[in-house]
Amino acid sequence: MTSxxxxxxxxxxxxxxxxxxxxxxxxxxxDLTAGHALLFGQPWVIGVDRFxxxxxxxxxxxxxxxxxxxxxxxxxxxxxxxxxxxxxxLYCGWLCPHFSVVEIINSLMARxxxxxxxxxQKRLPEVRPDGSLLKPSKIWWPVTAGAALGFAFLWAxxxxxxxxxxxxxYSNLWHxxxxxxxxxxxxxxxxxxxxxxxxxxxxxxxxxxxxGLFQSLAWMGNKKAMxxxxxxxxxxxxxxxxxxxxxxxxxxxxxxxxxxxxxxxTQCGQCIQACDQVQAHNPQGMLLQWVGGGCALDKSGRGxxxxxxxxxxxxxxxxxxxxxGT
Numbered sequence: 001m002t003s004x005x006x007x008x009x010x011x012x013x014x015x016x017x018x019x020x021x022x023x024x025x026x027x028x029x030x031d032l033t034a035g036h037a038l039l040f041g042q043p044w045v046i047g048v049d050r051f052x053x054x055x056x057x058x059x060x061x062x063x064x065x066x067x068x069x070x071x072x073x074x075x076x077x078x079x080x081x082x083x084x085x086x087x088x089x090l091y092c093g094w095l096c097p098h099f100s101v102v103e104i105i106n107s108l109m110a111r112x113x114x115x116x117x118x119x120x121q122k123r124l125p126e127v128r129p130d131g132s133l134l135k136p137s138k139i140w141w142p143v144t145a146g147a148a149l150g151f152a153f154l155w156a157x158x159x160x161x162x163x164x165x166x167x168x169x170y171s172n173l174w175h176x177x178x179x180x181x182x183x184x185x186x187x188x189x190x191x192x193x194x195x196x197x198x199x200x201x202x203x204x205x206x207x208x209x210x211x212g213l214f215q216s217l218a219w220m221g222n223k224k225a226m227x228x229x230x231x232x233x234x235x236x237x238x239x240x241x242x243x244x245x246x247x248x249x250x251x252x253x254x255x256x257x258x259x260x261x262x263x264x265x266t267q268c269g270q271c272i273q274a275c276d277q278v279q280a281h282n283p284q285g286m287l288l289q290w291v292g293g294g295c296a297l298d299k300s301g302r303g304x305x306x307x308x309x310x311x312x313x314x315x316x317x318x319x320x321x322x323x324x325g326t
Contacts, residue, residue: 002273008093012100019097020154023161024170032163044068084215087226092205092212093266099250101151102201103268106250108147112140117252118199129244129277148197149190156189202251206264216263223259223300228271229291230256231315232298237287241278245288248274255288259299289315 001009023029026041037044046068051061083090092099106116114123114136126134160182161169172178178186196204205212219225238256245255248270253262255271267290275288291298295314 002276004269005273008268011094012096015095016097016100020158023158024166029162029166031165033165080211081214081218084218085222085225088219088265088267089212089215090267091215092209093268097155098201098209099205099266099268101155101197102205103250104151105144105148105197105201108140108144110134111136112138112144116250117202119203120252124247125242125244127242129248129274131277145198149194152190152193152197153186155193156186159189160185205266206251212264212266220259220263224293224296226267226290226292227259227296227299228255228262228265228267228269228288229295229299229314231287231289234284234287237279237282237284241275244274244278245271259296262299285316287315291315 018027021027026038028037028039030037034043035049036046046064047056047061050056051058080091109118110116110124111134114126114134116124123136124134128134157169157173164182169178169182172182200208246253249255250268250270251264251266253265255262255265269290272286272288272290275286279286291314294311297310298314
């Protein structure tokens with residue numbers, strides 16, 4: 001695992017834990033019992049009840065809606081879209097707690113079936129990019145199914161704690177005293193998430209996630225945004241590879257194609273790591289690197305390496321990184 005992947009693993013693990021502990025620590029949740037949100041332990045109240053009681057006027061209520069609902073949503077949305085416009089779906093590849101599950105289940109599926117998804121037509125090569133062997137065995141099925149079920153249950157409980165007092169939910173779970181509605185929510189959510197994690201996890205990321213879609217649209221709108229670039233001039237070096245970059249992609253994309261075919265790329269960099277491992281003994285280094293600015297125009301399909309705005313030497317020797325400025 002490269003230093004980039006180690007850092008990404010640490011960041012997404014920390015964010016996944018934050019996703020779980022945010023409600024118990026009252027960092028952020030909406031309490032249906034209290035009828036308002038909590039942010040960093042403080043009530044985040046709009047004041048509808050006070051308006052109905054006549055304690056505040058319509059102007060005060062409108063101001064609260066603007067400052068406590070609309071502006072925060074717009075600010076968070078602008079931040080996510082702004083980051084995506086310049087660097088792509090970094091939230092998905094580096095933070096999203098759902099994508100963390102996608103990668104874990106993909107890895108377990110590969111150990112079980114020899115392919116990361118039930119819908120893949122071909123099995124992965126037994127020789128991995130780092131030279132290790134992948135020997136799939138159905139003996140891994142209990143672990144794979146157990147992980148999908150465990151994460152589904154964990155997600156279901158976490159989602160419920162964003163809506164009801166976490167202390168009550170965890171206490172009821174521990175003592176086996178969940179209310180009918182609580183048990184129903186956790187049961188149905190666990191079942192649906194188990195099905196999704198088992199059969200359609202990366203398909204949801206590609207076609208069902210609205211947040212991912214808006215990030216992708218913003219990224220596609222900037223032809224100079226950071227993207228995984230392919231060194232066409234050295235394309236012949238791919239003849240010694242078994243499409244390691246394609247096999248490594250958790251979204252089942254093809255990193256050497258044009259940007260429009262990489263619409264749902266999460267910038268996880270696993271394809272780059274695979275290429276680096278395969279070309280480890282090549283003095284010219286890997287063929288895939290993150291690029292940006294003029295160097296990213298090649299992936300837009302405008303010039304395929306011959307556009308006048310594409311600077312020379314976009315690809316650096318192994319161990320360094322091309323310019324990703326936009």
